[in-house]
Each structure stands twice: as structure tokens, then as C-alpha cells.
Amino acid sequence: MTVLETLQTYWQAYLYNDGSQMSGLAMTLWLLVLSLAIGFAMALVLATARVSQYKALSIPVRVYSYVFRGTPLYVQLLLIYSGIYGITFVQKTELLSMFFRNGFNCAVLAFALNTCAYTTEIFVGAIRNIPYGEVEAARAFGMSWFTLYRRIILPSALRRALPMYSNEVILMLHATSIAFAATVPDLLKVARDVNAATYQPFTAFGIAAVLYLVVSFVLVYLFRIAERKWLAFQAPAGR
Amino acid sequence: MFYGYGGVLLTGVWQTIQLALLSLLVAVVIGLAGASAKLSRSTPLRLVATAYTTLIRGVPDLVLMLLIFYSIQIGLNQVTDALKWDQIDINPFLAGVLTIGFIYGAYFTETFRGAFISVPRGQLEAGHAFGMTGAQVFRRILFPQMMRFALPGLANNWQVILKATALVSIIGLSDLVKAATDAGKGTFNMFYFMIWLGAIYLVLTSLSNLVLNKLNKRYAVGVRGAQL
Numbered sequence: 266m267t268v269l270e271t272l273q274t275y276w277q278a279y280l281y282n283d284g285s286q287m288s289g290l291a292m293t294l295w296l297l298v299l300s301l302a303i304g305f306a307m308a309l310v311l312a313t314a315r316v317s318q319y320k321a322l323s324i325p326v327r328v329y330s331y332v333f334r335g336t337p338l339y340v341q342l343l344l345i346y347s348g349i350y351g352i353t354f355v356q357k358t359e360l361l362s363m364f365f366r367n368g369f370n371c372a373v374l375a376f377a378l379n380t381c382a383y384t385t386e387i388f389v390g391a392i393r394n395i396p397y398g399e400v401e402a403a404r405a406f407g408m409s410w411f412t413l414y415r416r417i418i419l420p421s422a423l424r425r426a427l428p429m430y431s432n433e434v435i436l437m438l439h440a441t442s443i444a445f446a447a448t449v450p451d452l453l454k455v456a457r458d459v460n461a462a463t464y465q466p467f468t469a470f471g472i473a474a475v476l477y478l479v480v481s482f483v484l485v486y487l488f489r490i491a492e493r494k495w496l497a498f499q500a501p502a503g504r
Numbered sequence: 505m506f507y508g509y510g511g512v513l514l515t516g517v518w519q520t521i522q523l524a525l526l527s528l529l530v531a532v533v534i535g536l537a538g539a540s541a542k543l544s545r546s547t548p549l550r551l552v553a554t555a556y557t558t559l560i561r562g563v564p565d566l567v568l569m570l571l572i573f574y575s576i577q578i579g580l581n582q583v584t585d586a587l588k589w590d591q592i593d594i595n596p597f598l599a600g601v602l603t604i605g606f607i608y609g610a611y612f613t614e615t616f617r618g619a620f621i622s623v624p625r626g627q628l629e630a631g632h633a634f635g636m637t638g639a640q641v642f643r644r645i646l647f648p649q650m651m652r653f654a655l656p657g658l659a660n661n662w663q664v665i666l667k668a669t670a671l672v673s674i675i676g677l678s679d680l681v682k683a684a685t686d687a688g689k690g691t692f693n694m695f696y697f698m699i700w701l702g703a704i705y706l707v708l709t710s711l712s713n714l715v716l717n718k719l720n721k722r723y724a725v726g727v728r729g730a731q732l
Binding site: 337340474 | 559562563564565566567568570571574575578579667668670671674681685688692693694695698699701702705706709710
């Protein structure tokens with residue numbers, strides 16, 4: 266089979282549908298968007314807890330992020346997908362068993378927890394780097410804790426976190442390729458199936474690699490536009 | 505505590521450490537060569553190095569592992585078939601090391617490139633003016649100072665490599681993950697062994713953090729920090 270024939274036979278599976286369900290690139294992007302959205306929302310809350318002066322709030326978040334950044338994502342996915350479902354209590358509780366039986370749920374849970382740990386650290390760095398004068402001025406205006414975060418700290422910290430966060434998004438796109446271990450039909454799973462059917466690893470994985478590459482470049486481009494818009498105040502003056 | 509799988513796990517830990525250290529060695533060598541190529545005056549060398557780092561860093565490591573690992577064997581088979589030789593089976597461990605080293609060499613290239621240009625040019629020129637050869641300048645002046653700038657990036661890359669070795673069980677190598685999943689399947693207690701698996705990785709990353717902090721101190725000798 267030439268590359269062209271492989272493409273003609275399998276392009277739908279690679280891009281969006283393998284005949285019975287969503288697959289390939291569409292599945293990879295769906296995994297990415299879901300886990301990033303959940304991870305981002307949780308990281309906002311956890312980052313504010315991590316910089317808090319109350320140890321009861323900051324220490325649990327530190328432990329969580331240390332554990333999730335210190336272990337491989339693959340191990341986390343194995344623990345959630347094969348480990349948790351093996352517990353008798355989980356199998357007997359209907360709601361839990363329904364959730365953990367599904368590979369897609371497990372993959373999203375593992376990815377969201379993982380990216381949340383890294384994102385929390387990125388946000389913490391950005392929050393700590395805020396000029397103290399801004400915070401003091403806000404306090405002098407009589408802003409409450411919530412208003413201070415909503416109006417001053419978060420808008421500024423999220424902007425300055427953008428370059429680091431764009432790295433995390435690209436790494437997460439790459440990390441989703443492990444989803445096949447939970448039987449999710451993502452881009453790499455399709456490539457593995459094509460390899461098994463055609464015995465041409467270079468073509469089968471090469472097509473997947475090119476698709477990942479294109480998505481990575483598009484994401485980098487989008488973040489560059491976003492930085493130009495939201496980090497305009499950091500751009501070099503003049504010209 | 506391990507239901508008789510303690511030995512298997514211990515072997516797995518050793519295999520993972522070997523794999524990670526050897527891959528690190530390969531990646532550092534490729535990284536040094538890549539950084540030199542990226543900073544060289546020759547345009548083709550620069551182009552090749554730039555293409556290498558851009559392509560490798562834009563594609564997931566797992567996809568590259570599968571692509572390279574399987575293609576090496578098939579490519580070699582075609583060569584041996586064409587030459588009418590017997591099939592040569594590549595040692596999977598060696599292929600794994602070379603594959604991971606080749607992938608992470610791209611990340612090391614970028615780290616070293618940044619560190620190389622952080623060393624003031626005048627010092628290198630002074631070295632040459634003293635009559636040192638290129639190798640001597642590298643060994644005596646560039647390398648010790650470059651390491652200072654490269655270490656934080658290297659520490660980061662090492663952690664990534666250590667965690668990336670968890671993927672090699674997917675290309676059929678035996679490592680810590682394989683050992684733990686075998687133990688989990690054998691005892692029907694997957695959860696228990698997966699917790700242990702995570703704990704062992706956590707110990708490995710924490711230990712390497714300790715070592716890297718020591719190294720950081722050693723290479724920072726003589727650097728004055730500002731009082732904040």
C-alpha cells in the first residue's frame with residue numbers, strides 16, 4: 266500500500282470518524298479541550314489557595330501538585346483506569362462503576378488532574394510576581410479579598426502567565442496521545458490500528474505525526490496572536 | 505508487602521534507572537552536537553539542526569517512539585533483504601535508549617544553545633588569544649560556565665526523561681511499569697500496585713531533585729547573587 270492509498274482508505278478515521286464513533290484528530294482535540302477547561306478552572310481556585318497565608322489551604326495544594334508533577338501521566342492514567350475500577354467498592358457503587366468503566370471519562374479525569382497541577386504552578390508564579398504596589402493600592406482603595414483577585418490580581422497574572430501556559434497547552438496536546446491506553450479512539454489509536462492492518466509503521470505513525478505537528482503549529486500561532494493582544498503592554502516601545 | 509513480587513519490582517526499578525540514565529547520556533551528546541550545529545557558521549548545518557528541533561518538539565514523544573522504534577527494524581529488514589543477509593534483530597533495550605535519546609536530544613539542543621550564548625564571547629576570544637586549541641577552550645572555559653546556565657533546564661529535562669521512560673512498556677520493553685502491571689494482574693490487586701508504582705516514581709524524582717540541587721550549588725561556585 267502506498268501512502269496515498271493508505272490516506273484514501275483511512276482519512277476519515279484519522280480526522281473525525283472511524284465508522285462507528287468519533288475518532289482520530291476530532292477525538293484528540295475534544296480530549297484536549299475538555300481536560301484543559303477543567304484543569305484551568307480548578308487551577309484558578311487552587312492557585313489562590315496555594316498563595317494563601319493559611320497553611321491549611323496552601324499545604325494540601327502543594328502536596329497535590331508535587332505528587333502529580335512527580336509521577337508520569339501514564340502511571341496516573343493506569344491508576345485511574347485499571348486501578349480504581351478494580352476496587353470492589355467502586356464496582357458495587359453504581360454511579361462510580363459507571364464513571365470508571367468508561368475509558369474516556371478516566372482519560373479526561375487523569376489529564377485534567379495532571380494539567381491542573383502544572384497550571385496551578387504557572388499561575389502561582391504569575392500571582393507572586395505581581396508588583397506589590399498594585400496590591401497595596403487596591404487594599405488602600407478598600408477592595409475586599411474577592412474584588413482584589415477579580416479586578417487586580419487575576420487579570421494581570423493570567424496575562425503574564427500566557428507564554429508559560431501556551432507551553433503547557435502544547436505539552437497537553439502531546440500528552441493526549443496516551444489516551445489509547447484507556448481504549449479511547451484518539452489520533453494515535455487510529456494510527457496503531459492502521460499500522461496493525463497495513464504493517465507500515467512509518468506511513469501509519471507518520472500521518473499521525475504530521476497531524477500533531479500541524480495542530481501544534483496552529484496552537485503556537487493562535488497563542489502568538491493572543492500574546493500580541495493581551496500582552497501588548499510588554500511589547501518593546503518605539504518603531 | 506509485595507505478595508512475592510518484590511524482586512520483580514526491584515528489577516523493574518533498576519531497568520528504568522538504566523534506561524533513563526543511558527537515554528540521558530545519548531540525549532546530552534546529541535544536544536551538545538545540535539547546539540554547536542545551531543550556532544555554527546555553516547548554513548546547511550544550521551538548517552538541519554533547526555528542522556530537527558522543530559519537528560521533534562512538535563510531535564508527541566509517544567508517537568515518535570512508535571514511529572522510530574518500529575521503523576528502525578523494518579528499515580533494517582529491507583536493507584538486509586536487499587543484501588540477501590539474514591535478518592538482524594535489534595536489541596529492543598538499545599533501540600529504546602537510542603529512540604528516547606534521539607527525541608530528547610532536541611530538547612537538550614535548545615537548552616544548551618541558550619546556555620552557550622550566555623557565556624560572554626570575550627572570554628572565548630581571550631582563550632583563543634592565549635593559544636588554546638578549540639577543544640581546550642571548550643573544556644576549560646565554555647563548558648564549566650555553560651553548565652551554570654544550563655543546569656535548571658537540564659534538571660527539568662531529566663525529570664521529563666525519567667517520566668517518559670514510563671512509556672517504553674508500550675513499545676514492549678520491560679521496565680518498572682511493566683513489572684507493576686504484571687504484579688497487579690497476577691494478584692488481582694491492580695490499585696495497590698499502581699499506588700506503589702506512583703510512589704516509586706515519586707521517590708525517584710525526589711531523589712534526583714536532591715542531587716540536582718547539590719550540582720546547582722557546585723556549579724554556582726563564585727557567583728555572587730544580589731541581596732534581595
